[in-house]
Amino acid sequence: CEQCVGACLVGAIHMDRDAKAIVCKHCGICTSFCPHDVLEMRKVGDADDMHTKTSCEEVK
Secondary structure, three states: OOHHHHHOOOOOOOEOOOOOEOOOOOOOHHHHHOOOOOOOOOEEOOHHHOEEOOOOOOOO
């Protein structure tokens, strides 16, 4: 539905052919705007090397 794209304040989210978010600035705003609850942000690695994972599966 791409509501996360519109929610991104810096225009960092773009959709590829498979409708997956491929660019992320890790602010987390998009996750609160997703009405389908398909976005998730979580810490991976240690505190000195924090990364987040954003995944978005196609909503049918």
